Amino acid sequence: MTPRLTDDGRRPVLDLHGCSVAKALALTRALIVESVKRGRDSVELIHGSSTSNIEDHRPTIRSALRELISSGRMSLHVGQYLKRDASMVVALRRQTRQPDRRPITLQKISRQ
Numbered sequence: 710m711t712p713r714l715t716d717d718g719r720r721p722v723l724d725l726h727g728c729s730v731a732k733a734l735a736l737t738r739a740l741i742v743e744s745v746k747r748g749r750d751s752v753e754l755i756h757g758s759s760t761s762n763i764e765d766h767r768p769t770i771r772s773a774l775r776e777l778i779s780s781g782r783m784s785l786h787v788g789q790y791l792k793r794d795a796s797m798v799v800a801l802r803r804q805t806r807q808p809d810r811r812p813i814t815l816q817k818i819s820r821q
Contacts, residue, residue, distance in 0.1 A: 712736060715791035716819070724755040725770050733770045734777060739818035745786045745801050748808030755796045 710727035723740050723815070724774040725733040737754060744752050756771040774797060777783060778790050 711712040712815065714740070714813065714815040716814075718812060720751050720753060720812050721748065722753040722755065725774075726755070726757055728770065730768055730770055734773055736815075736818055737774060738778065738783070739785060740813065740821040741786050741798055741799065742821070743813050743818055745804055746809075747811070747813065748803055748805040749801055749819045750803065751800050753796055753798050758795045769779065 712726070712728050712732070713724040715722045715724075719752070721740060723736060725736065728736065733756070740752055740754075754774055755768075756774055758771070775792065777778055778787055778799060786802055788802050790800065791798045
C-alpha cells in the first residue's frame with residue numbers, strides 16, 4: 710500500500726498507510742506548508758491504529774505525527790489538532806484571505 714492524497718479543495722486528506730515514519734513526516738510537513746500557502750483551514754492525516762509492540766521502542770507513524778504536531782515545531786503553521794484513534798485533524802493558521810481551491814497532489818508535496 711502506498712500513501713494517498715485526496716483533496717476536495719477544502720480539506721486535504723493524506724493517508725499515510727505504507728509509508729516509513731520518515732516519509733510520513735516529510736509528506737506531512739510538505740502538505741501542511743502547501744495547505745497554509747493555499748489558504749486551507751485544516752488537513753486530515755490518516756495514520757492508522759498503532760499495532761506495534763511498545764517494547765520495540767520504535768516510533769510508529771501515529772506517535773511520530775503526534776510528537777511533530779504537539780512539539781511546537783510546526784507552530785508557525787499549526788493551530789490546534791484533534792487526535793482520533795486512526796487519524797488526526799490539524800487546524801491550520803491561514804496566511805491568505807482568498808483560498809486557492811485547486812487540488813493539492815501527492816506528486817506536488819513529494820517534490821518539496
